[in-house]
Amino acid sequence: MLSSREEIVETIRKSGHRATSQRIVVYEALWKAGSHPNVSEIHKYASKSDPTISLATVYKNLQLFSEIGLVREMGFRDGSMRYDPDVDFHINLVCNKCGRIEDFDCISLEEIAPNLIQKVGFEVQSHNFEVRGICSRCRS
Amino acid sequence: MLSSREEIVETIRKSGHRATSQRIVVYEALWKAGSHPNVSEIHKYASKSDPTISLATVYKNLQLFSEIGLVREMGFRDGSMRYDPDVDFHINLVCNKCGRIEDFDCISLEEIAPNLIQKVGFEVQSHNFEVRGICSRCRS
DNA sequence: CTGCTTGCAAAACTTTTGCAGACGG
DNA sequence: CCGTCTGCAAAAGTTTTGCAAGCAG
Numbered sequence: 297m298l299s300s301r302e303e304i305v306e307t308i309r310k311s312g313h314r315a316t317s318q319r320i321v322v323y324e325a326l327w328k329a330g331s332h333p334n335v336s337e338i339h340k341y342a343s344k345s346d347p348t349i350s351l352a353t354v355y356k357n358l359q360l361f362s363e364i365g366l367v368r369e370m371g372f373r374d375g376s377m378r379y380d381p382d383v384d385f386h387i388n389l390v391c392n393k394c395g396r397i398e399d400f401d402c403i404s405l406e407e408i409a410p411n412l413i414q415k416v417g418f419e420v421q422s423h424n425f426e427v428r429g430i431c432s433r434c435r436s
Numbered sequence: 437m438l439s440s441r442e443e444i445v446e447t448i449r450k451s452g453h454r455a456t457s458q459r460i461v462v463y464e465a466l467w468k469a470g471s472h473p474n475v476s477e478i479h480k481y482a483s484k485s486d487p488t489i490s491l492a493t494v495y496k497n498l499q500l501f502s503e504i505g506l507v508r509e510m511g512f513r514d515g516s517m518r519y520d521p522d523v524d525f526h527i528n529l530v531c532n533k534c535g536r537i538e539d540f541d542c543i544s545l546e547e548i549a550p551n552l553i554q555k556v557g558f559e560v561q562s563h564n565f566e567v568r569g570i571c572s573r574c575r576s
Numbered sequence: 577c578t579g580c581t582t583g584c585a586a587a588a589c590t591t592t593t594g595c596a597g598a599c600g601g
Numbered sequence: 602c603c604g605t606c607t608g609c610a611a612a613a614g615t616t617t618t619g620c621a622a623g624c625a626g
Binding site: 577578579580581582583584585586587588589590591592593594595596597598599600601 | 602603604605606607608609610611612613614615616617618619620621622623624625626
Binding site for chain 4: 305309314315316336351352355
């Protein structure tokens with residue numbers, strides 16, 4: 297996570313884009329909105345800092361963040377997109393009953409599929425590892 | 437893959453559902469529609485066998501197939517759902533440039549995350565492991 | 577100043593739903 | 602025959618787009 301406002305501004309600028317107040321608000325809302333939020337949850341939190349921010353702006357900026365690697369897009373069952381600000385490799389345990397998503401740390405992608413580039417010539421940019429089932433809370 | 441029509445009929449019946457002609461057409465279209473098709477591609481192929489089949493029926497049956505384990509749903513970046521008839525554990529290499537999806541066999545989920553149930557009490561039902569990047573064809 | 581960004585509203589899509597009629601078992 | 606399933610059309614969502622006005626650099 298980029299913690300200070302200066303760090304966020306710098307990262308956005310380095311990617312060749314403008315550090316507008318809305319961009320910073322959306323980035324901060326990503327973390328405040330809880331675990332793996334969808335767009336409307338992010339918009340809800342962004343609205344607390346900037347009540348006039350539009351949903352379209354949230355969409356446009358999340359798309360930008362995804363392109364510059366600040367967030368990971370997760371296509372979701374209910375037809376909406378969810379966003380994971382943790383871009384490091386991990387498993388998302390998605391509960392089919394309550395919808396809650398837990399993170400689970402596992403061995404690295406390099407250990408799982410050694411030499412992906414050498415073997416099939418694929419250059420890795422991002423990943424999304426979902427395991428669906430029933431979480432402990434719903435099973436008991 | 438369930439190869440003969442009788443095998444498909446039997447599998448659907450065993451799950452407690454009726455083996456209608458539309459169901460069989462949708463299942464066969466899943467394989468004919470190429471690798472990881474979306475709903476409209478599946479509908480297009482299903483229409484070749486049954487020109488009057490409706491999109492709603494394709495949706496309803498894909499949802500059923502997913503519930504009874506005949507297909508794996510993949511939430512996708514473009515907002516549409518894609519379907520993978522290969523339900524065994526593997527990595528989907530998705531090219532960000534051309535959109536093509538290759539399968540990559542890797543070690544088992546049990547080897548990646550041993551004792552998922554024992555450790556966090558999570559009961560695995562399905563999985564979706566996507567790695568995005570640039571494929572060999574687009575890199576050269 | 578320049579042109580990237582925003583906000584608004586409409587458009588474009590994907591997916592779901594309700595219901596009368598069809599048909600599988 | 603009964604109850605599930607289909608087709609249609611409309612509804613419900615989500616995401617994208619065009620454009621005038623507003624700001625960042």
